[in-house]
Amino acid sequence: MGTLTMKFGGSSIGTVAALTQVLSIVLHERKHWDNLLIVTSALDGVTDMLLEAAHLAQVSNHRGYRRIAATLRTRHLSLIEQLPLGTVERNTLQADIDRLLFDMLNLCQEVAEYPSERLSPEVTDMIAGVGERLSARIIAALLRENNLKGVAIDATDVIITDNVHGNANPDLEQTRIRIQQHMSPMLERDIIPVVTGFIASSREGKMTTLGRGGSDYSASILSLCINAEEVWVWSDVDGMMSSDPREVPDARVIQQLSYNEIAELAYFGARILHSRMIKPLREHRIPLHIKNVYKPQQDGTKIHDVISEQLHEIKAVTAIHGLAVTADRSGPATKVIDIVNEALLNAIGIEADVMITSQSSSSTFICFVVPTSAGIEAVDTVRKAVAKKLKRLQDHVDWQVDPVSIVTAIGEQIYAYPSVAASILEKLDGVHILDIAQGPSHCSLSVIIKPQDAEQVVHSIHSLITNSDADSDPTPTE
Ligand code: ASP
Numbered sequence: 356m357g358t359l360t361m362k363f364g365g366s367s368i369g370t371v372a373a374l375t376q377v378l379s380i381v382l383h384e385r386k387h388w389d390n391l392l393i394v395t396s397a398l399d400g401v402t403d404m405l406l407e408a409a410h411l412a413q414v415s416n417h418r419g420y421r422r423i424a425a426t427l428r429t430r431h432l433s434l435i436e437q438l439p440l441g442t443v444e445r446n447t448l449q450a451d452i453d454r455l456l457f458d459m460l461n462l463c464q465e466v467a468e469y470p471s472e473r474l475s476p477e478v479t480d481m482i483a484g485v486g487e488r489l490s491a492r493i494i495a496a497l498l499r500e501n502n503l504k505g506v507a508i509d510a511t512d513v514i515i516t517d518n519v520h521g522n523a524n525p526d527l528e529q530t531r532i533r534i535q536q537h538m539s540p541m542l543e544r545d546i547i548p549v550v551t552g553f554i555a556s557s558r559e560g561k562m563t564t565l566g567r568g569g570s571d572y573s574a575s576i577l578s579l580c581i582n583a584e585e586v587w588v589w590s591d592v593d594g595m596m597s598s599d600p601r602e603v604p605d606a607r608v609i610q611q612l613s614y615n616e617i618a619e620l621a622y623f624g625a626r627i628l629h630s631r632m633i634k635p636l637r638e639h640r641i642p643l644h645i646k647n648v649y650k651p652q653q654d655g656t657k658i659h660d661v662i663s664e665q666l667h668e669i670k671a672v673t674a675i676h677g678l679a680v681t682a683d684r685s686g687p688a689t690k691v692i693d694i695v696n697e698a699l700l701n702a703i704g705i706e707a708d709v710m711i712t713s714q715s716s717s718s719t720f721i722c723f724v725v726p727t728s729a730g731i732e733a734v735d736t737v738r739k740a741v742a743k744k745l746k747r748l749q750d751h752v753d754w755q756v757d758p759v760s761i762v763t764a765i766g767e768q769i770y771a772y773p774s775v776a777a778s779i780l781e782k783l784d785g786v787h788i789l790d791i792a793q794g795p796s797h798c799s800l801s802v803i804i805k806p807q808d809a810e811q812v813v814h815s816i817h818s819l820i821t822n823s824d825a826d827s828d829p830t831p832t833e
């Protein structure tokens with residue numbers, strides 16, 4: 356039945372119990388598919404530690420990065436100690452772990468000895484990518500120990516990107532050629548490649564990374580180039596949830612989503628998937644499943660083409676942070692957008708997304724998304740930086756910068772069903788709405804509100820999802 360790509364996230368490989376699940380999943384799926392392709396993240400938290408080590412090296416904190424290397428070594432060694440591995444596999448793995456961490460230490464040492472003003476993104480990528488190179492070797496060894504032909508592959512050999520270090524973009528043509536050369540013959544020989552997620556190589560042969568959470572993207576790039584039938588992303592959650600379960604206790608697993616819906620969900624704050632992974636899958640109609648490694652028999656969430664009978668449903672509601680820049684005056688907003696862009700780039704290394712701009716004869720309102728990945732403190736840092744810059748702007752306008760929340764309801768074509776939009780707005784009774792936006796994808800409706808109202812608004816919109824079974828079908832507009 357063709358090729359299945361399975362990507363295992365950090366939380367699904369970090370312990371012996373998790374790896375035992377991984378093994379039994381691979382043993383099971385092998386019977387159902389012609390070929391399996393595995394993509395792996397680093398163990399939970401490892402990439403964060405590696406990046407921390409790079410920063411400590413940058414400030415010449417030798418003790419700090421050495422301590423991290425030692426912790427990583429202990430963690431990986433104790434994991435393989437507990438795994439049912441033969442002496443040969445274990446010894447080889449130990450040597451691999453030591454070599455990779457030794458290289459990482461050398462890199463840190465170089466950074467610490469020749470500190471420059473900014474940590475080079477090239478070196479950062481080389482340090483950050485060590486986690487996946489470690490975990491891929493561990494999984495491949497575990498497969499071999501169980502009579503499967505697992506081979507660890509560094510994606511630097513197969514995924515080619517531009518040289519935007521830290522957030523590289525794949526060159527699909529080159530990648531396809533490499534994959535056909537290196538990986539297709541392996542699949543023909545029944546080998547199960549265990550490919551490092553997250554990392555890749557620039558055309559010049561330097562290691563790049565695909566952005567935080569990039570292993571998902573690796574899985575989708577590889578699947579595209581090898582013509583995989585399906586992609587399954589394994590983690591320790593049951594699937595995509597209708598809202599953040601930490602905030603909405605009755606959030607439930609969404610059984611099916613369209614590509615549009617999942618893209619909106621990823622954009623508007625669901626942290627479970629890398630937002631760029633969807634486009635290639637959508638273009639090639641490769642279905643994506645999100646499954647819990649501890650409950651493999653459950654379906655999880657399936658993402659595929661539009662499901663016609665579910666067109667009018669609200670599937671999920673999310674909340675993310677943003678900044679609103681307002682003025683009691685109408686005028687060109689491009690300068691303001693440039694300023695916010697610069698502030699975001701300086702503070703968190705990410706360009707701003709203008710969520711909405713609206714102007715009337717006497718006022719201007721611009722709302723920016725502050726990516727969730729930037730962390731909660733980023734909102735305040737960026738707000739201060741933007742306010743300071745706008746004050747210096749000699750345009751005689753009194754700009755105000757405030758934190759806001761962007762609450763988004765997501766559902767394929769909800770725009771075509773006015774009664775759905777109306778039911779959402781009804782739930783906002785008494786809430787001060789700063790602005791409303793309908794996403795260009797036509798499957799989301801966002802309201803911009805004050806942060807203190809977000810929790811209540813998410814809850815009340817979510818009640819529309821929980822109650823939807825009882826509702827009758829709304830009528831679409833022509
Ligand atoms: N290990 C990388 C990260 O933590 C990539 C991934 O997990 O998908 O960002």
Ligand code: MG
Nearest residue numbers: 364568627628
């Ligand atoms: Mg992830």
